[in-house]
Amino acid sequence: MPPEEPHAIVVHLDRLLAERRMTLTELAARVDVTIANMSILKNGHAKAVRFTTLSRICEVLDCQPADVLSYQRPSPP
Template identity: 60%
Template sequence: MPIRVTLDRMLLDRRMSLTELCDRVGITMANLSILKTGKAKAVRFSTLEALCRELDCQPADLLVFEDEEEEADSA
């Protein structure tokens, strides 16, 4: 998948647990885990906004585009 979610890194940098973020954002642990592992097919802007607010970051800090063609060429 060309979009990678960097939520693990952000949580580590903020010294925040997944459980704490769930409580602050008001999202279930299951849904946040799906997002964290990159298995989510979509993210609502309201969820992204809440994550950015609680993590004090920008959307680009959480979502990174990786071109699959560039990865294949470098392999």
């Protein structure tokens, strides 16, 4: 298997959940995804996210996609 390609997308679910005093388990249930998949996304290990899932996250957290995800330019070597 080829090595996993790094990406520069940062996931801000920890901050959003803390601000809303919500657990990851509660978010997963309200978005209707497994806790395992929500954890993979929260920890930045997801390779993709469906727009429907991102839409539900934004609906539940009352936020915009840019509040959930951001692009962080990689540092030059």
